[in-house]
Amino acid sequence: MTTNVPTDREEVARRRETIAELTRAGLSAAEIAVRLNITPRTVVRQRAAAGVSKPTYPRLTEEQIETARRLIDEGAPYKEVARTIGCCQSTVAQRFPGRGWTRKQIDEWRRERRLWAAAS
Structure with missing residues (x-):
């Protein structure tokens, strides 16, 4: 699997924010990894760094x-x-x-x- 490795801090910050947004939208680590062409483990590490550990699911109405x-x-x-x-x-x-x-x-x-x- 070829992955996208960011080269500067701004790229890392942008990717981390993208991962946090996708996580808040309810996507799993595997789904985010496919979208961003990275490994699921990278998604998990970036979530932890962003302070978002798991996707949040909508509350029951x-x-x-x-x-x-x-x-x-x-x-x-x-x-x-x-x-x-x-x-x-x-x-x-x-x-x-x-x-x-x-x-x-x-x-x-x-x-x-x-x-x-x-x-x-």
Whole structure:
């Protein structure tokens, strides 16, 4: 892989700011690396130097939160709630801790579903 190595401090500062802006826009290190023709490790180092360690993701809207709350109250698992409102399962789990299904509940539900399917 041929990379772009900046030769002066101004170029380094410009690239660092570009990386910080792309990070704030939500791009991953790999996506930024491809765009700028540099390695993902360089992106990580430049993020750290700029004080931006990870991309920031948009917060959930009030509508998404209300929809998620309603679905969880109806008994939907985190995965289904996340798919419905368009975010990660971990985001839903962090926002509504202790309200999703446990592994044991999921296993019980699967067993019940299999029993119903076998009886039909």
